[in-house]
Amino acid sequence: MQFSPPTPNSVGRTSGGILQTASAFPSPPRHRLLLLRRRRPRARALLSSPPRISPYASYRHHAYPPHPPPPPAYVGAYYDHAAEPLPPRDELRTLFIAGLPGDAKAREVYNLFRDFPGYVSSHLRTSGKSSQAYAFAVFADQPSALAAMSATNGRIFDLENNCTLHVDLAKSNSRSKRSRTDDVPYTNFEPAAFSKDPSAFAPQNNPPCPTLFVANLGPTCSEQELIDVFSSCAGFIKVKMQNKFGAPVAFVDFKDMDSSTEAINRLQGVILYSSTGEGMRLEYAKSRMGLRKQDKRQ
DNA sequence: AGCACA
Structure with missing residues (x-):
């Protein structure tokens, strides 16, 4: 379920009727879903078999949709891959977020992830002409990233445009806080309070x-x-x-x-x-x- | 930071 590779039809479970928006910033767009959540207990279970993806793969695969509809064997292969030894350094701790509307704002991505433990920063990438945007969210470590991933994947971000988030580990960690040369608008959102009281997240x-x-x-x-x-x-x-x-x-x-x-x-x-x-x-x-x-x- | 109603 949560680890089913994201496909456009795999998230229909979240039926309509949710009308939520952010109040953390003045005058939020009323049509925009913004979901902030804390660590979910289920994330614990993910730690035993974290999905691994080669950190050397290219970002280019992230043109939306991020993953083509996978063959049935995909999930198995995905987990089998975890058995392969990977360089322990540079543990993947960056999430890739697709399914954002073209007019998504960096602040909205930030609001989506900022309350998750270990959140470090998020980067929105929009190409002016496309109706889709994508983003990266960097976490302090892989468990934190996985917890945020399982909590946000499949969420309806925008009810009007029927935008459903597809969240996965990125192919590689974001290297720098600086914008790369091919970026269009780029904003780096640091957490408002990085060292929040940890007890706030206690079960x-x-x-x-x-x-x-x-x-x-x-x-x-x-x-x-x-x-x-x-x-x-x-x-x-x-x-x-x-x-x-x-x-x-x-x-x-x-x-x-x-x-x-x-x-x-x-x-x-x-x-x-x-x-x-x-x-x-x-x-x-x-x-x-x-x-x-x-x-x-x- | 707060747990009622039957």
């Missing part, structure tokens, strides 16, 4: 629950806005918002823990229209919504 403690607890919502967040976002998740049942006192929080119920886990991984840190600053924080709730004592469903 939350509650045991998995089909209901999610949603915090860090903006004061104007509505239940409908949350429905718009969460209803795109498989197994979604309902949202219950609480904004009587202080900061609003919400509870989102799913049919099972697989669904809530999928949602927590997909929507962690997403910035809503109503968000101020950081995106929403998702945790498993402490108890299931509407669960009566005699009801033994989990």
Whole structure:
């Protein structure tokens, strides 16, 4: 799934209905999806078999689409390749991002990745005539890059243009912070706060629950806005918002823990229209919504 | 940084 080589049709799972945009900058385009998320636990599992790609391959392969529709054997070959000894130096830690609209802004790419642990910089490349753009995001190490990759690959970046992100390890690390000569517009976005409190990314403690607890919502967040976002998740049942006192929080119920886990991984840190600053924080709730004592469903 | 409703 996450490691299926990106093809235009492999990401249809994310159905419509998500309407989110950034509030980190003034007057964001309303039609633009901007998804900021924190490290997802599943990324851990990737570390045992990180995909390897020859660091000596050329950037030229990155003319969109980044990868031709692969034959069925591609995935196997892809992983088999990891068995080959590669130079340990210069570990791949740069992501290649395709599927961006031609009018994508460097700031949008930056916002997409800036909250992931280990984010270092991102570089957008647009060719004035093309309707497609691509970008690179540099991370401190490969695990960080893989975590960000699995969290952003397949995401719908732009609802209007039906832009779906294809994120993969780049063929080689970005060599320099400087623009290369063939660049058109090029912007290098450093993280706003590179050494963020690491505890901000610590996993939350509650045991998995089909209901999610949603915090860090903006004061104007509505239940409908949350429905718009969460209803795109498989197994979604309902949202219950609480904004009587202080900061609003919400509870989102799913049919099972697989669904809530999928949602927590997909929507962690997403910035809503109503968000101020950081995106929403998702945790498993402490108890299931509407669960009566005699009801033994989990 | 906050976990209610039945």
